[in-house]
Amino acid sequence: MPPKKFIKVCEPKVKIPIIKHHIWCSGRCIYDQTTNPLITLSNIPLTKGSWCYILENGYSPDNQVAICKTDENTNHTRMELISLTQALKNIKNVIEEASKESSLGTGPSKEHHEIIINTNSYYVTNSYTMWIDKWELKNFFVGPGNPRPNRDLLLEVYDLKKYFDTSPKISLSINYIDEHLDDGVLKTVEMVNDRLKDS
Secondary structure, eight states: OOOOOOOOOOOOOOOOOEEEEEEEEEEEEOOOTTTOOOOOTTSOOOEEEEEEEEEEOTTSTTOEEEEEEEEEEEOHHHHHHHHHHHHHHHHHHHHHHHHHHHHTTSSOSOOEEEEEEEESOHHHHHIIIIIHHHHHHTTTEEETTEEOTTHHHHHHHHHHHHHHHHOTTEEEEEEEOOGGGOHHHHHHHHHHHHHHHHO
């Protein structure tokens, strides 16, 4: 009696959809360079500033959301960081809402989120990609009793980064791009400048 033949049935691979979200962000302030020509991170004067981000939601890429606000008594590094934190909070909410719909059976059960952030800020890019984990080891203090500039915002950035880094369904990249080389970044810069002119 010939041996039985077993036929292996392979399940077709399910392609996990990739949802791409694009973010552009920028921030700046008005400075009086004549009274303070040598500005460093430790002596940035407080003045009026504005921040802006544009979110292109991967679920509805044709509908861009642009948020732009003005603050008093601030500095440009704070404006740059706020533009990033507000954008990250927004896309975090988008992803969490999509996850809730998935658990309720009204949305896709499997998907991967790819977040691409472009900014014209070296400070924001380097803080997120290179410095933040090292700074956290010292609780964002430069020395005893000497908090790092923008410590409150850096704590927010660190918590948001930890959320995105530990999510297996999310990948995030942040890139420095000159505003003249990226229409999205240029648009945020123009919106920030318009807010400062109008305020």
